[in-house]
Amino acid sequence: MEKEIAALPDDALAGVLGCLPARSLAAARCVCKAWLAVVDSRALLLPHLLPRSVRGMFINYIDHYRPHLFARPSSAAAAAASPCNSIDGMLGFLPHGRYDSDGAGRDWWSVVDHCNGLVLCDVQWGSRLAVCNPATRRWTLAPPLEETIRYHCCAYLAFDPAVSPHYDVLAKVFSSRTGPRGRWEERAFVREGEPAGTVEDIRLHDEEPTWTGPRQRLIFKNSKEMAIDFDTPWFNVFQ
Amino acid sequence: MAAATDDAGDSNEMIRVVSSDGEHFEMPEAAANLSLVLRHMIEDDCADAAGIPLAVVAAKPLAKIVDYCTKHAAKSSGLTIEEAEELKRFDAEFIEVDTDMLYDLLVAADFMGVEGLSKLAVQRTADLIKGKTPEQNRETFGIVNDFTPEEEEEICKENEWAFQITKPPSRLC
Numbered sequence: 050m051e052k053e054i055a056a057l058p059d060d061a062l063a064g065v066l067g068c069l070p071a072r073s074l075a076a077a078r079c080v081c082k083a084w085l086a087v088v089d090s091r092a093l094l095l096p097h098l099l100p101r102s103v104r105g106m107f108i109n110y111i112d113h114y115r116p117h118l119f120a121r122p123s124s125a126a127a128a129a130a131s132p133c134n135s136i137d138g139m140l141g142f143l144p145h146g147r148y149d150s151d152g153a154g155r156d157w158w159s160v161v162d163h164c165n166g167l168v169l170c171d172v173q174w175g176s177r178l179a180v181c182n183p184a185t186r187r188w189t190l191a192p193p194l195e196e197t198i199r200y201h202c203c204a205y206l207a208f209d210p211a212v213s214p215h216y217d218v219l220a221k222v223f224s225s226r227t228g229p230r231g232r233w234e235e236r237a238f239v240r241e242g243e244p245a246g247t248v249e250d251i252r253l254h255d256e257e258p259t260w261t262g263p264r265q266r267l268i269f270k271n272s273k274e275m276a277i278d279f280d281t282p283w284f285n286v287f288q
Numbered sequence: 289m290a291a292a293t294d295d296a297g298d299s300n301e302m303i304r305v306v307s308s309d310g311e312h313f314e315m316p317e318a319a320a321n322l323s324l325v326l327r328h329m330i331e332d333d334c335a336d337a338a339g340i341p342l343a344v345v346a347a348k349p350l351a352k353i354v355d356y357c358t359k360h361a362a363k364s365s366g367l368t369i370e371e372a373e374e375l376k377r378f379d380a381e382f383i384e385v386d387t388d389m390l391y392d393l394l395v396a397a398d399f400m401g402v403e404g405l406s407k408l409a410v411q412r413t414a415d416l417i418k419g420k421t422p423e424q425n426r427e428t429f430g431i432v433n434d435f436t437p438e439e440e441e442e443i444c445k446e447n448e449w450a451f452q453i454t455k456p457p458s459r460l461c
Contacts, residue, residue: 061394061410068414075447079422082434085443094447 062087071097105138107160107168114157118183140170142186143179162206167216169206178204178218191218303330304339305354311347312339313354319361323353324401344399349392356382356405383412387429390416 057065066077066088074097078088088094105120118138140158161178162169168181172190181188208216303320305313320326320335329340342350359382363375385393390413397405417425422444426433435443 057391057394058398061398064410065394065413065417068411069418073418073420076420076422077417077425078447079435079440079444080425080433081431084431 059087063091063093066093105136107138107163109159114159116158116160136183137186138183140168140181140183140188143172143181143188161204164206164208164216167206167208169204169218171204180206180216180218303335304337305350306339306341307345307347307350308343309347311350313347313350315354315358316361319354319357322357322361322402322404324403326400342400345396346392349389349396352382352385352389352393353396353400353402353405357402360404379408383408387416 062084066074066084069077071094074088074094078085078094105118107116107118109116118136120136120138158170158172158179160168161171166182166184168183170179170181171177172179177193178191179188180191205219206216207219301317302314303317303326305315305320305326307313317330320330325342326335326340329335334340345353359378360375363371367375383390383393390409393405393409394413397409416428420428422433425431433440
């Protein structure tokens with residue numbers, strides 16, 4: 050019986066496959082079930098597929114409460130070959146007025162935050178938050194918070210697909226006594242160590258407060274462990 | 289001064305190891321120290337005349353590992369550029385082995401904790417896989433395709449871009 054490299058312990062095989070460039074790794078994934086399992090269970094391919102460049106930008110207007118996505122249009126041929134090549138910047142996949150009993154719809158909405166391809170929007174005149182993936186057209190509505198807050202200046206999205214497929218929505222609460230509501234969970238964050246230098250330079254908004262209020266900076270080390278520049282370290286978290 | 293003499297004496301001492309199939313090998317202590325497992329055994333005074341038994345390493349790969357460690361221990365510190373080049377050439381020739389031996393070296397180097405050899409064997413294996421189609425890889429490593437044709441088609445479709453000449457997608461679908 051010939052010895053197989055596939056018979057290597059998973060750790061050793063992962064070490065070998067981890068040395069491969071993206072294309073070879075993707076081909077190795079198709080060799081047999083054992084290789085497929087190692088590549089997929091350890092998400093070896095994921096870091097190769099993450100966006101490395103700015104694909105486009107959402108612009109929120111002051112006098113028109115419906116943002117636009119400005120991005121280089123993808124070619125019709127590419128869009129036909131693979132539907133995920135076309136990003137729906139208008140979030141047309143959100144069912145109009147059907148996702149809530151009051152039928153308020155998404156007539157007016159804005160982009161509150163974004164993180165690694167996911168977009169956090171406030172819908173229903175700013176009363177609800179929705180997490181959307183404009184590429185896969187999947188979306189989730191976060192449960193309502195009891196306290197009426199202006200989401201656009203206090204909600205943040207944390208998502209790092211290289212670390213975890215789960216995202217967090219953080220909504221700043223003005224009183225730490227609010228407590229958990231629905232599936233929101235109250236959590237305190239403290240900065241751990243120094244913030245990552247390269248990310249710290251990213252400024253989400255102008256330092257001057259705007260009509261939507263000043264936004265502060267979140268500095269992520271990864272999706273589960275984060276350092277935050279906030280005076281109030283209390284958040285409601287929706288996962 | 290006495291300590292220096294002792295050190296010199298130690299490094300000349302030969303360490304005996306025994307393969308899983310009962311063959312005996314000898315190498316200088318400095319060479320054995322490149323293996324984490326052997327080093328700990330030596331530190332714990334387990335290296336005696338009977339030799340250190342290595343239950344999962346057969347004679348063939350063990351002979352290669354003894355070679356590797358002896359060569360690298362002799363040239364461990366203060367390398368000139370020429371010596372470094374020579375060591376690189378030695379490594380390149382050393383790892384030109386068939387896939388059976390490569391498998392044995394991967395497992396044995398990992399078991400014995402020989403870091404340099406582990407890296408060398410891992411890189412060599414990756415180089416063999418690199419740039420090949422799944423079918424070529426199965427041939428190289430004698431792997432049985434355990435996918436059904438439908439599964440294989442499905443999985444290959446997920447990574448279609450890997451088999452095209454174009455660039456990989458710049459984002460996750």
